[in-house]
Amino acid sequence: MILKAYKALVRPEKLDRVENFISSFKEEIQNKFKNTNKISNLNVFFFENQLFFYIESIDCEIAPDILFDGIDEYLCEWPDENKFFRPMACIFHYNEPQSNEHWERKSKPTFCYAMIAKIIPDLMARYIFYHYQYQEEYPGDGDKYGRIFLADDMLFFYLEYPSVIEKALHKGSLDSKNSPKGKEWQEIMDTHFIWWDEKYTPYNAGRKWIEEGYPVEHRSNQWLYIKNILTIV
Secondary structure (H helix, E strand, C coil): CEEEEEEEEECHHHCCCHHHHHHCCHHHHHHHHHCCCCEEEEEEEEECCEEEEEEEECCCCCCHHHHCCCHHHHECCCCCCCCCCEEEEEEEECCCCCCHHHHCCCCCCCEEEEEEEEECHHHHHHHHHHHHHHHHHCCCCCECCCEEEEECCEEEEEEEECCCECCCCCCCCCCCCCCCCHHHHHHHHHCCEECCCCCCEECCCCCCHHHHCCCCCEEECCEEECEEEEEEC
16 A cells, blocks of 8 residues: 655646646546556645645555646646656654555545645754654554645645544554653644634634535644545545
């Protein structure tokens, strides 16, 4: 099982058309990749001029350009060898796939959702240190499918609702118990971020997603919920 995330930038003149372009591939991807066991999960998120792709593939890495033929016409080129898609580094996970069977969802999630955050560049190493320590000291301590990825100063946090809390089958690499917990953890984490503009409405913790819908452009502390434009899971 291969879990990857990518970031892409949309050309200004294509912003009003890219969402329809992405969604038009749903049936084709379902038939050519999902039903043939090449991918088990695909989600695409959209915020301002940015696309975020989260892909779980079975035997080999499947990049977005394989799934979306002609998408390069909608995207800006990165000024490096990545061209249109910048791979995002996974810097945190609650759980880790041990096999395809272990990672298979017992039931489909109601929502696949994501949040983004902007990290202060000089504090990036400290943020990664805390998260590596936490994931290795307490494997399985949160949503089985939750993962945080990083590219440049942007964090991308993929999650599913309802959360699947499941004991990890693997042992963490640390025997220590130094990670802060609860309120102390949140207070430390809050120091690492460039905060979102106040135009983004604070998230209501009592919100019922099924009745009220996905909370696009609502912020939860330093995290901002972004729009899901395609889910295949």
